[in-house]
Amino acid sequence: AQSVTQPDIHITVSEGASLELRCNYSYGATPYLFWYVQSPGQGLQLLLKYFSGDTLVQGIKGFEAEFKRSQSSFNLRKPSVHxxxxxxxxxxxxxPHGSSNTGxxxxxxxxxxxxxx
Amino acid sequence: DAGVTQSPTHLIKTRGQQVTLRCSPKSGHDTVSWYQQALGQGPQFIFQYYEEEERQRGNFPDRFSGHQFPNYSSELNVNALLLGDSALYLCASSTGPKERNNSPLHFGNGTRLTVT
Structure with a gap:
């Protein structure tokens, strides 16, 4: 079955400290991967995405994420949290790319x- | 450049009633997807509309239905409301499946539905 697991429900970090949010997925093929952020009462804003190529992707607001195929993971990182x-x-x-099941x-x-x- | 707009922002309904939520996609987008986000949960896919037809559907009962208009805007209808339908309903737009480029979804701020 296709699924996404974020093991950490709640994380607290000090301002200026580094951050890593974990994500593991189960999917039949290498999927497209995304991180979204949601502020209270708001919709979701896209931080970054991975389609193919370089496994380290840069996003907005200083975030980056690394795709590790062997671990089925796509962890989000930021060097210094605000x-x-x-x-x-x-x-x-x-x-995956080329699929008609977009959305x-x-x-x-x-x-x-x-x-x- | 207007993003995805949803109306109303909040809604309170009684069990058994029917509700209609509205969404206008981002300029240049022709595909609308609807998601339900229960409190403390991630969004769950309801269905997607493209070229005025329902193209994909998630695991939701027939009480959930939708429509897409020629100007690409969309409605989500829920009949016979249950307490469990209380949630944030998110609309997201993208370019169509024919593009086959998995254009990222752009989300609206949602409609908060409370069923009492």
Whole structure:
């Protein structure tokens, strides 16, 4: 079955500290991979995506993620967290390139990031 | 450049009633997908509309139905509301499947539906 697991429901880090949010997926083929961020009362904003090629992808707001095929993981990282990064983060997978099933993403349960001053 | 817009932002309904939620896609997008996000959960795919037809459907009952108009806007209808239908309903737009480029979804801010 296709699924996304975000093992950490809640993470607290100090401002200026580094961050890593974990994401593992189960999918029949190498899917497209996404990280979205959701602030309270808001929709989801795309942070970054991986389609193919270089396994380290850069996103907005200083975030990056690394795709590791052998581990079926796509972890999100940021070297120095800012208080404004406090939000809910979702990892998602979608069908591979060339598929007609675009739009049907499978989301993880989310990780809530709290930033201590 | 207007993004994805949804209306209304909040809605309170009673069990058994029917509700219609509306979505206008981002300019240049022709495909609309709907997601349900229960409290504390990730979004779950309901269905997708392209060329005014339902193209894909997630694991939701027939009480959930939709429509897409020639201007690409879309409606989500839910009949016979249950308490469990209380959630944030998100609309997302993208370019069509024929592009086969998995254009990323752009999400609206959602409609918060409360069923009492």
């Amino acid at each position: 208080w404004s990064d406090a939000a809910e983060y979702f990892c998602a997978v979608g069908p 049907k993403l499978i989301f993880g349960q989310g990780t809530t990031l709290q930033v201590k001053p």
